[in-house]
Amino acid sequence: MTDKKSTTLTILLGCTLLLAGLFAEAPSAAAQSARGCLRPEGVAEAPTPSVTAAQVEADPTDANLKALAVEARDYVEDLSILGQGYAWCFLRRDGGDWRSKSVYIVQLTSDGSVSFHGKDMALGGRQLRDEVFQPIAMATGLEFSGTNPVTGARNATFANPDGGALPQDLGGHAVGYLYAPALNAPFILLAGVDIQESHLKPVVFDSADTPEVTASDVVDRDTLKAFVNGAIDFLRNEFATEGTSALVRMRSVFRQEGGPWRDGSVYLYVLDTTGYIWFHGAFPNLYELTVAGGARDAVTGEVIYDLVRKAAQADPEGGFVEYHFDDPNDDSDSAEIPKTAFVRLHSLFPGFEHLLPPLIFASGFYTTTTGPGTDTMTTFVPVVLDSTGKNNSHFTSELALTNRGSDAAMLNFTYTAEA
Numbered sequence: 001m002t003d004k005k006s007t008t009l010t011i012l013l014g015c016t017l018l019l020a021g022l023f024a025e026a027p028s029a030a031a032q033s034a035r036g037c038l039r040p041e042g043v044a045e046a047p048t049p050s051v052t053a054a055q056v057e058a059d060p061t062d063a064n065l066k067a068l069a070v071e072a073r074d075y076v077e078d079l080s081i082l083g084q085g086y087a088w089c090f091l092r093r094d095g096g097d098w099r100s101k102s103v104y105i106v107q108l109t110s111d112g113s114v115s116f117h118g119k120d121m122a123l124g125g126r127q128l129r130d131e132v133f134q135p136i137a138m139a140t141g142l143e144f145s146g147t148n149p150v151t152g153a154r155n156a157t158f159a160n161p162d163g164g165a166l167p168q169d170l171g172g173h174a175v176g177y178l179y180a181p182a183l184n185a186p187f188i189l190l191a192g193v194d195i196q197e198s199h200l201k202p203v204v205f206d207s208a209d210t211p212e213v214t215a216s217d218v219v220d221r222d223t224l225k226a227f228v229n230g231a232i233d234f235l236r237n238e239f240a241t242e243g244t245s246a247l248v249r250m251r252s253v254f255r256q257e258g259g260p261w262r263d264g265s266v267y268l269y270v271l272d273t274t275g276y277i278w279f280h281g282a283f284p285n286l287y288e289l290t291v292a293g294g295a296r297d298a299v300t301g302e303v304i305y306d307l308v309r310k311a312a313q314a315d316p317e318g319g320f321v322e323y324h325f326d327d328p329n330d331d332s333d334s335a336e337i338p339k340t341a342f343v344r345l346h347s348l349f350p351g352f353e354h355l356l357p358p359l360i361f362a363s364g365f366y367t368t369t370t371g372p373g374t375d376t377m378t379t380f381v382p383v384v385l386d387s388t389g390k391n392n393s394h395f396t397s398e399l400a401l402t403n404r405g406s407d408a409a410m411l412n413f414t415y416t417a418e419a
Contacts, residue, residue, distance in 0.1 A: 040083060076091075106190040110142065114126050141160035215227065228363050264328075273357060339365070
């Protein structure tokens with residue numbers, strides 16, 4: 001029941017749910033961003049289901065579970081690519097009509113990989129154990145036969161249009177659908193199935209997943225740039241050789257602490273030019289599938305997304321940007337920690353930008369992060385930028401710094417205007 005070779009649109013959709021992330025409202029770092037869902041122009045407002053998730057929680061009959069699953073299917077399968085981010089952002093809202101405690105929506109690819117988890121975004125990219133996925137596939141009537149004349153991939157069909165109830169140990173209802181049937185993009189939606197770690201295969205690191213510059217190697221701008229470019233090249237190669245399955249798998253590999261792509265304060269994040277967050281290697285539940293536009297630098301007050309987008313669009317080879325943001329390796333949960341990021345706007349799918357526009361790939365290091373034996377010092381220096389006094393007198397400040405040591409020193413300046 002495994003579709004090893006995915007179609008072009010399936011890959012595009014899988015990558016859409018695979019990628020990106022940056023800013024959202026975090027309880028530990030105030031005012032990082034708002035959790036509102038940005039509805040693009042021309043995209044219909046998300047509907048209210050006839051039976052809400054809270055009602056299903058109170059009365060989990062198969063009829064109610066089926067209604068929630070089928071109506072979620074009917075909503076997302078008719079949306080354009082442009083509306084997918086808004087839809088999944090809306091479906092994952094805690095306390096919303098589509099999510100209540102253990103009742104929420106899960107989307108799977110045709111090989112049983114989690115492309116969307118309405119409750120725990122950290123499980124995205126993980127693959128269900130075979131004994132868990134088999135009854136789900138059977139309930140939808142998932143079958144593969146023949147070859148798609150457009151893509152050359154195996155055709156997928158769902159014999160049960162409205163899916164079926166799952167065994168008691170899983171609970172819930174499963175329904176399948178083809179997004180853009182001509183291109184054969186199969187997905188399965190689950191309602192009321194509380195997918196947890198115990199249902200999933202372990203994340204396995206392959207030697208091929210190790211980049212030339214790993215997250216632990218990032219110490220300056222040069223290694224940071226190489227790390228981000230290595231991630232782009234790796235994803236493009238995985239797409240070309242294995243399709244969606246590999247891309248979805250890398251979503252989980254990219255966020256594994258201590259792995260080649262995530263080490264302490266260094267992680268990958270990806271967002272788009274409309275302001276949607278797609279992937280975040282450190283804080284998936286806080287940041288993925290939320291809107292980045294409301295995030296402001298806690299020190300300067302600047303909109304962080306604007307800084308990132310402008311730097312990425314200014315040069316096709318990417319650029320550097322500095323801002324303040326919460327360091328996942330800092331227990332203080334402060335949002336005032338200076339960060340240097342490398343951001344690059346790039347399309348994994350040249351020629352298909354009308355379906356999936358280029359995405360902003362990024363990573364960064366925190367300039368207060370120091371290694372063993374490293375000394376740090378914070379000093380406040382009062383300055384007068386430019387002022388005039390009596391009798392045409394003029395006042396300004398100059399600062400000269402000298403490094404008397406044999407090792408390089410890193411300086412980070414933060415200017416705070418007079419209140």
